[in-house]
Amino acid sequence: MSTLLTVEGLSVRFSGLTALDDVSFTLEDGNVRAVIGPNGAGKSTLFNAISGYVTPTAGTVHLRGQELTRLTPHEIAEQGIRRTFQNGGLFPALTVLENVLTGLHAQTQGSFLDILLGRSKALKSEADNIHRARELLKLMSMDHMADTRAGDLSGGQQRIVEIVRTVASDPPVLLLDEPAVGLSPVARAQMMEIIHRLAGEKGVGILLIEHAVELVMAAADRILVMAAGARIAEGTPEEIREDRAVLEAYLGHS
Amino acid sequence: MSQIMPSARQRKMRTLLFWAVPAVLLLLPLATNPYTQFIANGMLVSVLVTLGFTLTIGNLGQLAFANTAFFGIGAYSSAILAAKLGVPWLLTIPLAGAFGALGGFLASAAALRGIRTYYLAIITLAFGELMRWAYLHAKPLTGGTDGMPMPRETLLGISLTDDTLKFYIFLAVTVLLVKATLNLMRSHFGRAVMAVRENEIATASLAIPTARVILATFMWSGFVVGCAGALFARHVGHVFPESFGMLHLIASFAMVLVGGLGSVLGAVLGAVLLTALPEYLRAFPGMEELFFGLIVAGVLVAMPMGLASLLRRVSPIFVERFYREAP
Structure with a gap:
């Protein structure tokens, strides 16, 4: 197993607002890393910063040791980080x-x-x-x-075609932005299967934003939990399930 | 709805049809009189003008109205090169295309700075009017309001005022440019052009350099329309600033829409129909504009996707797709 993606101290500040605050993690080949957190936690900003749609104010992104920070979206895609879009990009x-x-x-x-x-x-x-x-x-x-x-196409079919299009060039890293949102249970199961196959058979490193908890728990090898732009927890699904900080972020103080 | 795609046999027929049309047209001068030949030549010019226009406004989906500017730049380049520098007219065609492409480069600069929709429309309209102002005021170069006559020239011993000779040259240039544009649209480049129209952000995520795609589309459009300008200069024999105003822009916009936005086939149909129509309407003096307007409006109400959509319903041969299966 080798490290594909290395994100170090990534921060995005819009005048006065910190959308992403010093986030670091790595992604290995064949691994699925879920990014979860309440709305406004900075998940999408993290994706946009990695894929070049938002310029980070600090921090670096490396793919197999090669720095990609501040490249344009199409250059980053050409280097091998491909993404899907929350609202559908077909x-x-x-x-x-x-x-x-x-x-x-x-x-x-x-x-x-x-x-x-x-x-x-x-x-x-x-x-x-x-x-x-x-x-x-x-x-x-x-x-x-x-x-x-x-x-x-139906919503589910559109998501599948978008993934086919995104992986057509065999990218080593895939960023999936809420691939299961609005899908029927059957389509959701199919999406799970696709994610498993891409990671398991093709060794793609997958970064996954998803709200569907059962999908996250079943698909992810590791989970990164974010709130207010910062990382608040990191670990295996089992560890995250027990984490107090995560419970507080989602449910508030008891 | 799954669209019915042309079968392998129908694709072959389509190729055959594509080459059969110009082949039959080779015989056209046998069936024309001087007047109808002149109209036919004008149609070929309009086909190229419409083709270039539909690329930027239909395929690329940019509200850019610099098309008539490209046309004028092409016509004046040809006239100036031929009259002032003695360049043979035939040679001025690709050169006028190159100047048209330069015009396309300038027009795309606005689009590349993120100026879109209505703002791009008004900037490109201003570009067109600015060019017209330049033709009027650069008197030593353009002749101002008097315009510029094309110099006398012969080709193979035939005068270039001969409409039959012009027809064959126009036909060759038109077929060449239509074929090249079709090749372009049915390649990964053509798909990228439409992808930019559909979703520019998602396009970039597929390692497609969107800025370069926009630039290249405008430049190719400018090239095609610039070449048309050179043909036009010889067609009418004398270029005037008034030929490149709003009226021309609106007429070519109507040709794009009547034929079918973003369709190569539509560009040809729209140009041919709307060039022929005013000639038929001459039988109704005083009512020409009224009938012209009514017919254009009627076609668009009945077929919002233009004449090309009508043919697509007739046979899958006319379904335009943006990929090219191995022969």
């Missing part, structure tokens, strides 16, 4: 297949001129990507939906 007017293909953008060969002239180098790369996208959809039993507009 492109509704594009089909399922086209959506998954956008996840393979950086892997595509051929210059602008190659594409304009329809040179075989560009066509070959496109064909390879289509093949790969179809395989991935088949793996998730979504291949029959390939030509459906993403906007016409």
Whole structure:
């Protein structure tokens, strides 16, 4: 097991407000680390700071020892940290297949001129990507939906396609922002299964924001608990269950 | 709703159809008189103008109205290069395209600074008016209100005032640029363009450099429309500032919408229909604008997605997809 992601002293301050306060942790390959905490705890800010959508005011992010702090979102994604979005990040007017293909953008060969002239180098790369996208959809039993507009899918199907698109390029690190929100129990179980498979079989390091407690307890190897932008506890699901600070954060003082 | 996709056989037919249209058009000069030939040439110019416009406003989804500016830049570049520097007109086409691309670069600078929607609309409109002001006032270069005549020139012993010769050149340029644009739209680049329109934040998370995509789309759009400007200069033989005002912008906007926003096929249909329409309406003097307006409004009420959507319902051959299966 090797360390993929190292977050050290990450802080985000908006004029006067500390959204993220000196957060540190590591993520190993094949591990699922859940980030939990009440609303406004800074979970989403943590994701945005790691993926480059918010510039941290202090601290560093390293992927396999390489510093990524202050790179732009597309550069960070290219380095291998990919994320999903809480409100769904699919492109509704594009089909399922086209959506998954956008996840393979950086892997595509051929210059602008190659594409304009329809040179075989560009066509070959496109064909390879289509093949790969179809395989991935088949793996998730979504291949029959390939030509459906993403906007016409059910909420659960949209989440699955978004994950397929996000992992299409085989990123070592995946940030999932509330992947189970609004899902039916059946879809939720399927999401669990997908998370297990990505971590267990592909060795992806997964950072997971989730409110569904049973999903967190079942899926996570370790849990990071946040409140008011800071880390208040860290440990295995069993340890977190017993932690007094966590109970207080969620339920208030008894 | 799962859309019916063209089968492998239908994809082959589509390719055949794509090349059959210009092949048949090669015979068109046999069926035209000087007047209808002139109209046909104008259609080809409009196809390129509409194509460039639909890319930025439809595919990229930016409320950018600098299209007529690109067109004017192309036309004046061609005229100035040909008249002042003696560059053969044929050679001024790609050069006018390059200047149009430069215009696209300038227009995208606003979009790249995060200026969007109505604000981008007003800035790009101002850009267009600024260019018109420049044509009017840069008299030594542009001839001001008198405009610029295109110099006499022959090609293969035929005068470039010959509409049949112009038709073949326009057709070749149009087919080339439509094909290249289709290649572009059906590649990872084309998907990235639409991804930016749909959700720019999510697009960046897929390792797609959104700023570069926006820049390249504007520049390619400027190139296509700039080339159209060079064709236009030869088409009318004399460029005037008035050709590149609001009226032209609104007419090309109507062509984009009537054809179908963000559709290459729609750009062709809209341009052809709305270039032909005023000629038919000449039979109703005094009522031309009224009928034109009514017809445009009627088409849009009946088919909000434009004429291209009508064809898609007829056959899956016309379904445009943004990927390209191996042949």
